[in-house]
Amino acid sequence: MKITTIALNTFKEAKRDRVLYLLFFFVAVCLLFSRFLALLTVGDRVKIIKDVGLASISLFGMLMAILMGTGLVYKEIDKKTIFTLLAKPIHRAEFLLGKFLGLVLTIFIMTVLMTAVFMLILFLHTFTVEWKILLAILYIFFELCLMTAVALLFSSFTTPILASLYSLAFYLIGHLSWSMEMLIKKVKSGAGKTALRVLYTVLPDLENFNFKTEVVHNLPIPMKLLGTSFIYGVFYTAFLLLLAVLVFRRRDFV
Amino acid sequence: MEARSSGQNLLRRQRNLLVFALLVSLALFSWLKIQTDRVSRTRVPGSSIIYLPSGKYLKHMTFGYSGLVADIIYLWAIQYYGTYEIADRFKYLQHIFSIVAELDPKYVDPYEVGALIAIYDAHDAELAFKILDMGLEKNPDMWIFPFQAGHIAQMNLKDFDRAREYYRKAMEIPGAPPIVKRLYANASFRTMNYQEAWEMWKEVYETSQEDWVKEIAYNHLYRVKSTVDTEALGGAVKIYRDRFGRWPADLGQLVRTGLIKEVPKDLDGKDYVYDPKTGEVKPARLWWKR
Numbered sequence: 256m257k258i259t260t261i262a263l264n265t266f267k268e269a270k271r272d273r274v275l276y277l278l279f280f281f282v283a284v285c286l287l288f289s290r291f292l293a294l295l296t297v298g299d300r301v302k303i304i305k306d307v308g309l310a311s312i313s314l315f316g317m318l319m320a321i322l323m324g325t326g327l328v329y330k331e332i333d334k335k336t337i338f339t340l341l342a343k344p345i346h347r348a349e350f351l352l353g354k355f356l357g358l359v360l361t362i363f364i365m366t367v368l369m370t371a372v373f374m375l376i377l378f379l380h381t382f383t384v385e386w387k388i389l390l391a392i393l394y395i396f397f398e399l400c401l402m403t404a405v406a407l408l409f410s411s412f413t414t415p416i417l418a419s420l421y422s423l424a425f426y427l428i429g430h431l432s433w434s435m436e437m438l439i440k441k442v443k444s445g446a447g448k449t450a451l452r453v454l455y456t457v458l459p460d461l462e463n464f465n466f467k468t469e470v471v472h473n474l475p476i477p478m479k480l481l482g483t484s485f486i487y488g489v490f491y492t493a494f495l496l497l498l499a500v501l502v503f504r505r506r507d508f509v
Numbered sequence: 510m511e512a513r514s515s516g517q518n519l520l521r522r523q524r525n526l527l528v529f530a531l532l533v534s535l536a537l538f539s540w541l542k543i544q545t546d547r548v549s550r551t552r553v554p555g556s557s558i559i560y561l562p563s564g565k566y567l568k569h570m571t572f573g574y575s576g577l578v579a580d581i582i583y584l585w586a587i588q589y590y591g592t593y594e595i596a597d598r599f600k601y602l603q604h605i606f607s608i609v610a611e612l613d614p615k616y617v618d619p620y621e622v623g624a625l626i627a628i629y630d631a632h633d634a635e636l637a638f639k640i641l642d643m644g645l646e647k648n649p650d651m652w653i654f655p656f657q658a659g660h661i662a663q664m665n666l667k668d669f670d671r672a673r674e675y676y677r678k679a680m681e682i683p684g685a686p687p688i689v690k691r692l693y694a695n696a697s698f699r700t701m702n703y704q705e706a707w708e709m710w711k712e713v714y715e716t717s718q719e720d721w722v723k724e725i726a727y728n729h730l731y732r733v734k735s736t737v738d739t740e741a742l743g744g745a746v747k748i749y750r751d752r753f754g755r756w757p758a759d760l761g762q763l764v765r766t767g768l769i770k771e772v773p774k775d776l777d778g779k780d781y782v783y784d785p786k787t788g789e790v791k792p793a794r795l796w797w798k799r
Contacts, residue, residue: 457539460545477548477550480545480550483545487538490538497527497534500527501527
């Protein structure tokens with residue numbers, strides 16, 4: 256109950272922050288950029304519209320998760336409202352979880368709206384509804400949930416600017432960590448290779464949530480991959496939230 | 510006191526529980542990561558290539574980091590052309606390398622590597638020439654581009670006319686190494702421009718400070734002269750046979766019948782070898798075995 260209240264308040268706060276204006280930017284980018292790129296290309300312009308649309312949802316969602324997530328806790332501390340909140344019988348873990356769920360709810364609503372706009376644009380070009388696109392968007396949403404947890408973790412111990420930078424770094428690492436596999440193959444067996452392997456396993460792999468290529472090219476997606484990617488996201492998010500709770504419960508606000 | 514102690518115990522228990530949950534989640538997502546990596550995914554290698562606009566437009570979009578973007582595209586291109594699953598990867602070779610050229614025209618490596626990929630991977634000499642010509646157009650002071658193009662024309666196509674033209678371009682650029690002149694002279698000889706070949710080898714012989722280069726130049730001069738002489742003598746021998754119905758007994762007969770003014774000697778001052786049975790005229794020694 257307490258978590259739900261905090262979550263709903265976070266959502267209201269996001270609405271007050273005019274976050275829905277981002278939707279207009281999304282529509283503009285989707286319409287103009289896909290039209291512009293489709294004009295430049297030779298061949299399949301629907302593919303480009305799909306690519307731009309999916310990338311925009313992912314990018315705008317990521318911006319939302321990072322920019323809003325990194326300020327969530329800091330704002331409460333900065334405005335001293337955290338004292339009022341924590342004076343009530345609320346655990347710090349509940350506070351963090353409520354904030355997390357509130358932002359996830361905001362991102363979910365924004366993703367649904369962006370998806371509706373994107374599907375409409377796509378429909379106007381193809382006159383068919385491609386349901387498979389929704390699968391890619393669903394996994395983009397899972398990735399955004401994880402990114403929200405990341406932003407919240409950094410927000411629990413540092414300033415919004417630094418937390419944004421760290422989160423952005425996390426996002427980049429998450430999308431480039433697959434290249435470490437190539438490095439591991441080239442390193443001779445030994446302590447270095449083992450260390451690299453551990454690092455590779457622990458570092459986030461956000462490519463697990465990237466099904467854009469498969470969906471756009473209509474390639475088969477193994478069910479096992481969908482399953483493991485989803486559970487991976489759940490546990491990684493849980494790990495980040497637990498870490499955030501551990502950090503936050505030691506935090507001194509005075 | 511007791512209440513405080515039990516409160517501390519509770520906090521400690523909560524912390525331990527959190528740490529335990531943290532470790533469990535770490536272990537689980539690590540295990541899932543390994544599981545996920547085991548599932549093979551269908552990829553479309555190189556599908557992003559259609560997003561590379563022309564270099565002219567891209568340059569405006571780099572916000573002053575055109576050199577860095579050129580580096581990135583070049584590095585990416587090396588990886589891209591190492592991906593053998595992309596069957597039609599050479600279709601965009603010129604496009605990709607022209608982007609790098611537009612972004613950083615003075616970046617020499619991409620032209621050279623692009624040409625190497627074109628000739629040895631794509632087996633498309635014309636494409637290699639296009640890339641190297643582009644390099645020369647953007648860097649008129651770089652002899653390496655026409656030199657490499659000449660080498661491709663000579664070694665891969667055996668097109669000595671084209672090789673000669675490229676070597677000439679390379680030779681005219683200040684800083685070109687001496688070997689370019691030698692290659693030009695050789696290509697001139699192979700295209701039967703004997704006069705030019707002679708003059709060029711003579712220049713090499715006269716200007717070189719190194720004995721081994723002088724020796725090479727002298728051997729080539731020997732070859733040019735012996736080729737010209739044996740071709741002239743062979744022609745005269747044929748005319749003699751047409752006129753008298755037999756091969757001349759010796760080369761002196763050509764002088765006596767007025768077909769030539771005098772019997773030439775090779776560069777070493779030795780007589781050419783003549784076989785009266787076959788009418789064949791050849792130098793006393795092989796030019797490269799002297």
